[in-house]
Amino acid sequence: MRLAPGPGREYADRAVTSLVWISGASAGIGAALAASVPFPEARVVDLSRRGGTVEHFPVDLSDPAAWVGVERYFEAELAGFSGERVVFVHSAGTVVPIGPADAVDAEAYTRAVLLNSAAPQVLGRAFLRATAGLTCEKHLVMLSSGAASTAYPGWSAYNAGKAAVDHWVRTVGAEQPPLEPLGAARAEGERAGAGRAEGERAGAGRVGGERAGVARGGDGGGVEQAGGAGRIGCRVIAVAPGVVDTAMQGEIRAVDEQAFPAVGRFRELKESGALVSPEDAARGIWSLFERELPNGSVLDLRKLPD
Numbered sequence: 424m425r426l427a428p429g430p431g432r433e434y435a436d437r438a439v440t441s442l443v444w445i446s447g448a449s450a451g452i453g454a455a456l457a458a459s460v461p462f463p464e465a466r467v468v469d470l471s472r473r474g475g476t477v478e479h480f481p482v483d484l485s486d487p488a489a490w491v492g493v494e495r496y497f498e499a500e501l502a503g504f505s506g507e508r509v510v511f512v513h514s515a516g517t518v519v520p521i522g523p524a525d526a527v528d529a530e531a532y533t534r535a536v537l538l539n540s541a542a543p544q545v546l547g548r549a550f551l552r553a554t555a556g557l558t559c560e561k562h563l564v565m566l567s568s569g570a571a572s573t574a575y576p577g578w579s580a581y582n583a584g585k586a587a588v589d590h591w592v593r594t595v596g597a598e599q600p601p602l603e604p605l606g607a608a609r610a611e612g613e614r615a616g617a618g619r620a621e622g623e624r625a626g627a628g629r630v631g632g633e634r635a636g637v638a639r640g641g642d643g644g645g646v647e648q649a650g651g652a653g654r655i656g657c658r659v660i661a662v663a664p665g666v667v668d669t670a671m672q673g674e675i676r677a678v679d680e681q682a683f684p685a686v687g688r689f690r691e692l693k694e695s696g697a698l699v700s701p702e703d704a705a706r707g708i709w710s711l712f713e714r715e716l717p718n719g720s721v722l723d724l725r726k727l728p729d
């Protein structure tokens with residue numbers, strides 16, 4: 424059963440066991456991720472400007488004024504959530520404007536810097552904050568790129584943004600409390616639910632102090648904040664998906680060599696059929712949710728460890 428959209432919902436029927444936010448799910452890899460969420464009874468929300476085929480939270484993520492609205496939305500939607508899993512996959516990004524930094528349009532460049540570098544950090548922080556008091560499985564996945572480590576001329580805002588994402592993920596992964604094995608929080612919730620008095624909400628997710636060391640935060644944010652031994656960490660990873668056949672690749676191939684000297688390589692990849700489909704990229708990304716990875720891992724789907 425699918426709940427109607429709207430903030431502050433009560434998860435009274437407890438049908439939603441996974442709450443999945445995907446930024447940039449109106450197109451490309453994000454859309455393929457939204458179409459193939461592997462969790463039963465998942466509520467899937469797209470954060471983008473256009474919207475796609477799933478529930479839509481309209482937002483221009485290159486506008487810093489919009490970021491606080493996303494944080495409030497996370498908090499409102501988590502109020503009363505007692506499911507097994509919360510997920511935020513940040514896929515929104517842009518490679519335009521393409522060209523030398525001193526030649527591209529200033530306004531478009533500023534938007535690209537804000538979207539690629541700043542939005543992942545600010546929205547990632549918002550997700551961590553909003554989910555800090557939950558003891559269900561928590562996953563934060565940032566879409567990265569080989570451009571994080573290859574200095575492609577013409578892509579400065581993109582290269583730098585992905586490098587920022589990778590290092591943010593390494594740092595925040597190191598900050599997170601220890602992780603419970605995948606599935607552990609659900610098992611505990613089931614045990615707790617079995618022994619709880621009638622009328623109490625059985626909560627695999629929010630425990631509100633039932634668990635040792637979890638206390639209410641003091642900033643009035645309305646979300647329990649964790650501190651101490653009982654905190655459950657969020658799994659934070661960055662993943663480069665390979666060269667994927669999306670509109671972004673079309674934008675890359677459309678420019679000339681002056682703007683992007685490596686354009687020939689990307690045209691060849693398309694012509695030789697070497698691009699990965701968005702569906703395969705999505706499958707690879709979802710497969711990471713079954714792996715126990717060191718927190719803060721920065722991965723490339725083309726070079727996954729066995």
Ligand SMILES: NC(=O)c1ccc[n+]([C@@H]2O[C@H](COP(=O)([O-])OP(=O)(O)OC[C@H]3O[C@@H](n4cnc5c(N)ncnc54)[C@H](OP(=O)(O)O)[C@@H]3O)[C@@H](O)[C@H]2O)c1
Binds near residue numbers: 485569665667669
């Ligand atoms: N394709 C590749 O080869 C490749 C390779 C490595 C990494 N990646 C990364 O994978 C992610 C997805 O790329 P893609 O190829 O799927 O790109 P895409 O097809 O161009 O889709 C981009 C998505 O980002 C959203 N977006 C762009 N600007 C936005 C804004 N200002 N506010 C909110 N949403 C915005 C778009 O939604 P709206 O336009 O509706 O807002 C769209 O859903 C990106 O982070 C990209 O850097 C892609």
